[in-house]
Amino acid sequence: xxxxxxxxxxxxxxxxxxxxxxxxxxxxxxxxxxxxxxxxxxxxxxxxxxxxxxxxxxxxxxxxxxxxxxxxxxxxxxxxxxxxxxxxxxxxxxxxxxxxxxxxxxxxxxxxxxxxxxxxxxxxxxxxxxxxxxxxxxxxxxxxxxxxxxxxxxxxxxxxxxxxxxxxxxxxxxxxxxxxxxxxxxxxxxxxxxxxxxxxxxxxxxxxxxxxxxxxxxxxxxxxxxxxxxxxxxxxxxxxxxxxxxxxxxxxxxxxxxxxxxxxxxxxxxxxxxxxxxxxxxxxxxxxxxxxxxxxxxxxxxxxxxxxxxxxxxxxxxxxxxxxxxxxxxxxxxxxxxxxxx
Amino acid sequence: xxxxxxxxxxxxxxxxxxxxxxxxxxxxxxxxxxxxxxxxxxxxxxxxxxxxxxxxxxxxxxxxxxxxxxxxxxxxxxxxxxxxxxxxxxxxxxxxxxxxxxxxxxxxxxxxxxxxxxxxxxxxxxxxxxxxxxxxxxxxxxxxxxxxxxxxxxxxxxxxxxxxxxxxxxxxxxxxxxxxxxxxxxxxxxxxxxxxxxxxxxxxxxxxxxxxxxxxxxxxxxxxxxxxxxxxxxxxxxxxxxxxxxx
Ligand SMILES: Nc1ncnc2c1ncn2[C@@H]1O[C@H](COP(=O)(O)OP(=O)(O)O)[C@@H](O)[C@H]1O
Ligand SMILES: [Mg+2]
Numbered sequence: 001x002x003x004x005x006x007x008x009x010x011x012x013x014x015x016x017x018x019x020x021x022x023x024x025x026x027x028x029x030x031x032x033x034x035x036x037x038x039x040x041x042x043x044x045x046x047x048x049x050x051x052x053x054x055x056x057x058x059x060x061x062x063x064x065x066x067x068x069x070x071x072x073x074x075x076x077x078x079x080x081x082x083x084x085x086x087x088x089x090x091x092x093x094x095x096x097x098x099x100x101x102x103x104x105x106x107x108x109x110x111x112x113x114x115x116x117x118x119x120x121x122x123x124x125x126x127x128x129x130x131x132x133x134x135x136x137x138x139x140x141x142x143x144x145x146x147x148x149x150x151x152x153x154x155x156x157x158x159x160x161x162x163x164x165x166x167x168x169x170x171x172x173x174x175x176x177x178x179x180x181x182x183x184x185x186x187x188x189x190x191x192x193x194x195x196x197x198x199x200x201x202x203x204x205x206x207x208x209x210x211x212x213x214x215x216x217x218x219x220x221x222x223x224x225x226x227x228x229x230x231x232x233x234x235x236x237x238x239x240x241x242x243x244x245x246x247x248x249x250x251x252x253x254x255x256x257x258x259x260x261x262x263x264x265x266x267x268x269x270x271x272x273x274x275x276x277x278x279x280x281x282x283x284x285x286x287x288x289x290x291x292x293x294x295x296x297x298x299x300x301x302x303x304x305x306x307x308x309x310x311x312x313x314x315x316x317x318x319x320x321x322x323x324x325x326x327x328x329x330x331x332x333x334x335x336x337x338x339x340x341x342x
Numbered sequence: 343x344x345x346x347x348x349x350x351x352x353x354x355x356x357x358x359x360x361x362x363x364x365x366x367x368x369x370x371x372x373x374x375x376x377x378x379x380x381x382x383x384x385x386x387x388x389x390x391x392x393x394x395x396x397x398x399x400x401x402x403x404x405x406x407x408x409x410x411x412x413x414x415x416x417x418x419x420x421x422x423x424x425x426x427x428x429x430x431x432x433x434x435x436x437x438x439x440x441x442x443x444x445x446x447x448x449x450x451x452x453x454x455x456x457x458x459x460x461x462x463x464x465x466x467x468x469x470x471x472x473x474x475x476x477x478x479x480x481x482x483x484x485x486x487x488x489x490x491x492x493x494x495x496x497x498x499x500x501x502x503x504x505x506x507x508x509x510x511x512x513x514x515x516x517x518x519x520x521x522x523x524x525x526x527x528x529x530x531x532x533x534x535x536x537x538x539x540x541x542x543x544x545x546x547x548x549x550x551x552x553x554x555x556x557x558x559x560x561x562x563x564x565x566x567x568x569x570x571x572x573x574x575x576x577x578x579x580x581x582x583x584x585x586x587x588x589x
Pocket of ligand 2: 385387
């Protein structure tokens, strides 16, 4: 076993053992995995492909609703479930609950992937800030639209079927759903970035005009990348739906200024365009957030705003970017000394 | 020989500037065709029109008999009609080998192939072509740290990696160390003879193009001034005047 393998084996073991070793931190760690997932997926387009989306939260919210609709719709008409004037109590059995999870989470991912695949060609005609604002518009509009769909519970939101598990066990289950998805995503990306596909999206980031001139299927790759990231965000959204029990559209599902911005901050903090950057950034950010939210209550948004300003002004390439700069050899970067000095 | 590129009656203007007016020319399959003209005469504009970089105002452009004037840049590139840029475009953050591997001919790759890693043959081919243009020693260096001339050579090697049928080169010798120009001319010729790539070359340096091309077209003020064999062009008074007038 090489040192690398050992490193990954230790990480995996820690991931599995964590909720048993630190049971009071299970929820904290579950959220950490959520941050890792949204940061890694944001970096697929933002860091690896050079398209900064501010609207990936759209897939998170849509994943929540899609997961809910599947989990409920399997056994009841959704409109009846969400009907506010309903008096009779609708419940699912334990088996039905798990079946809802089993189908709802991947189903939500597929639905979000399909959404991204369909709307991708529309958005990938936009470049730079227009893409960022365009995608943000999508997320904002979706929140408003969903608030007005009574079938989905409107502005009141929607309640999930009740879990048959004791809350302590439910927490552990949710943790492992996030962690499992995060691990699969990490391994998948490690592989994806080693393929020609990975190289092609890097080419799009570095010089899209050149990539087009070389005959790379730029639109196809861009749309696929976004669709793949949407699958994972959508699944994470569906897991959140089960975790939260009840959620509503604007503050929870399509929460543009919370998770929608956090995912970008995580990536900037850790370093864009690297596999580990988003992971490290998510860890740093989550700790920062817990500390400020717990100890500077009232000032937490000021602290977050300052953090963003500091990153953007002084630390644009994040932690990994900084390491790349001071230790290029660690990343296999070699420059032509003669030309660089000349 | 037959025409592989057939440009007829192409015009393109930018606002009030008529960059190309009613241009017609053909590029013979398997040959080396030159395009000369003073600065600002519309050479790059014509290349851009051919590769679909901008819509043309009128006329027709055919590649292997197929009308391509309405097609998009990547689509045309995937037909095997490739161009290099006058300002040189490489992926500066990546090293030379990575630049080469990204330039694999995507028209020959299925989506499934795209989800595979590069093969040992791909890397061998990349290194072989880097060696061919004289960049073997620099192969693992960051491309953006190379000199302008070396970047031009890299861009040429990337184009070869793509296995085009026709390669449009925009001033391939500009910015290249004069002592290396003869070597580059030799490599361009070999790309034509050994790899069988049809070349269409914009060249400002008369000596270079006279040496290489079978047919030369000369633009001035966006219009076709003259065309013919190198020796005819060389002695053409209108061409001489256009060049002298521009300097
Ligand atoms: N994108 C553009 N927008 C406006 N004018 C342009 C553009 N491209 C070229 N031109 C103008 O068209 C004319 C021909 O330019 P160009 O084709 O680059 O000439 P050449 O390559 O022969 O030096 C010039 O007057 C140039 O200023
Ligand atoms: Mg030019």
